[in-house]
Amino acid sequence: MLTTDIIQKHNETLAADHQFKLAYISELLSRKGIDPQEIIDKIKAFQVAIPSWALGTGGTRFGRFPNGGEPRNLEEKIEDVGLIHQLNGSSDSISLHIPWDIPSDAQAIKQLLKAHHLTIDSVNSNTFQDQKDQPYSYKFGSLSHTKKDSQNLAIEHNIACIEYGKQLDSKVLTVWLADGSNFPGQQHFRKAYQRTADSLATIYEAMPSDWTMLIEYKPYEPFFYSMVIPDWGTSYSLCQQIGKNAQVLVDLGHHLPNTNIEQIVGRLMHFGRLGGFHFNGSMYGDDDLTTGSIKPYQFFLIFNELVDGMQDEAVKNPPLAWMIDASHNTKDPIEDLLQSVNAILATYAKALLVDREALADAQENNDVLHAEEILRDTFFTDVRALVSEASRQLGGALDPVGAFRNGKIREGLISKRGKFSVATGL
Ligand code: RM4
Ligand code: MN
Ligand code: MN
Numbered sequence: 001m002l003t004t005d006i007i008q009k010h011n012e013t014l015a016a017d018h019q020f021k022l023a024y025i026s027e028l029l030s031r032k033g034i035d036p037q038e039i040i041d042k043i044k045a046f047q048v049a050i051p052s053w054a055l056g057t058g059g060t061r062f063g064r065f066p067n068g069g070e071p072r073n074l075e076e077k078i079e080d081v082g083l084i085h086q087l088n089g090s091s092d093s094i095s096l097h098i099p100w101d102i103p104s105d106a107q108a109i110k111q112l113l114k115a116h117h118l119t120i121d122s123v124n125s126n127t128f129q130d131q132k133d134q135p136y137s138y139k140f141g142s143l144s145h146t147k148k149d150s151q152n153l154a155i156e157h158n159i160a161c162i163e164y165g166k167q168l169d170s171k172v173l174t175v176w177l178a179d180g181s182n183f184p185g186q187q188h189f190r191k192a193y194q195r196t197a198d199s200l201a202t203i204y205e206a207m208p209s210d211w212t213m214l215i216e217y218k219p220y221e222p223f224f225y226s227m228v229i230p231d232w233g234t235s236y237s238l239c240q241q242i243g244k245n246a247q248v249l250v251d252l253g254h255h256l257p258n259t260n261i262e263q264i265v266g267r268l269m270h271f272g273r274l275g276g277f278h279f280n281g282s283m284y285g286d287d288d289l290t291t292g293s294i295k296p297y298q299f300f301l302i303f304n305e306l307v308d309g310m311q312d313e314a315v316k317n318p319p320l321a322w323m324i325d326a327s328h329n330t331k332d333p334i335e336d337l338l339q340s341v342n343a344i345l346a347t348y349a350k351a352l353l354v355d356r357e358a359l360a361d362a363q364e365n366n367d368v369l370h371a372e373e374i375l376r377d378t379f380f381t382d383v384r385a386l387v388s389e390a391s392r393q394l395g396g397a398l399d400p401v402g403a404f405r406n407g408k409i410r411e412g413l414i415s416k417r418g419k420f421s422v423a424t425g426l
Helices: 004-031 036-045 074-088 106-115 148-167 189-206 232-242 261-271 296-311 333-353 356-364 368-379 384-393 400-406 409-417
Strands: 093-097 119-124 172-176 212-216 246-251 274-279 321-324
Touching (some): 004 036, 004 074, 036 333, 074 106, 074 333, 074 400, 074 409, 119 148, 119 321, 148 172, 148 189, 189 212, 212 274, 246 261, 261 296, 296 333, 296 368, 333 400, 356 368
Parallel strands (some): 093 119, 274 321
């Protein structure tokens, strides 16, 4: 549907302004001894996976207000991610949620992925809902369930996810465990933890040796008194027991307000146990808002920590899996995803510009103000032209949302899929 022509024409209308902004930031960087093209190349190499469950309109338990043209099946979800990738050059993979995205014909899906220059990122298991005709319920837990029947069903489901992933060449299983309790006394904390550790160890055993298991944590929701994996410490301890290919996954919205997430990132990288990231914006908790929309400075501090860890040879952390995990309740999902990727790349670019030598020096000498100013100065640098240029060099749009709107792409999707098409997912 999207022709390179739309992107080209749109880029032409923005070219003069873009060149002006790019020349300015390039000159600024050159004066600091930084090669702008080196930064642009790093931005180009940074790819963010799109979750299949974010392509439809999200909602709350009170309501949902779709705009139409939502992808009706896995094939159309792949098409949407292909579109995003064509527009920004930075979204080359899609994460699947099972059973929402079970591939009926793996070969055909692989061909479709190839046609869109995409791969499968992670497969995500779902034991937070009972499926129709499910023999044993997850109402009182899954991997931590007191009854073997439910526990085993959840283990088998995760192993089935690995099988689906293998068919599509994925190498990552992400486990977000929604087990917990709503009332004091309901659950024996130590026993529930141990059952979870045992279940995860069984799943890990079934995983090929070149796969990674990512274990996510979240302090509350769907349970509000306790969660079995509420925090990074619990995820970390589980990973330590399970094996070297088990890693902690940080979802930005899975923290209580004011948590120092950048410090958690630093700790986990120090231990070599940070496996992946779910990007989103958060005001109160798992709000799943647009990445960078609420606390951009904190987001920058998190990226600063990530880049510091990635550039330090003493840090033995594996390469990270980057994914957006947001819910688009108010904005067009594709526009929101494009906006999110843009915010992620711009923040990454800023973190690349931090003068690490000067920062280390200020820290060693306890020059508090200077250390802080090094970060603030970088944070306030406008790097958006570098991100646009990276997109352009990858064949994408200087302004992906603008091109999406100008090309009337949503209108096209609505006329093809209908006003009332609904995506599977939450
Ligand atoms: C959870 C968590 C998981 C995601 C589900 C849909 O809060 O963030 O990563 O798979 O939502
Ligand atoms: Mn998540
Ligand atoms: Mn979440």
